[in-house]
Amino acid sequence: MSQLNEHGMDRRNKPGTTANGTPITRIKSTDLFRQMRELEIDHGGRIYKLRLTQLNKLILTA
Template structure:
């Protein structure tokens, strides 16, 4: 399953608590970066594909519970 999350500055992201918006000004001011639960990103599964500028990356949970991002 491929899910698309808009992660650009000033973009709304899906989260269980509603949209998450990261304004450009907050990033410049040194504000902490947004935190998302891995379960919300992975949608309850163990693996997703991420399209980043036309390149496909795979984010998966290993058998030891660690996250691995591969191209």
């Protein structure tokens, strides 16, 4: 099956849906990092660090 839709656009570039059909929110990493290379995420009282590497990869650590 082609990855292109009827308009020639890559299907993989649009946000997906969960198993029950709810749309998944997509956030651009540039909006998330805002010129920084590292940020902290508080999840249930536990702090995680999300880093952007020199090779432009994401690393999430607890």
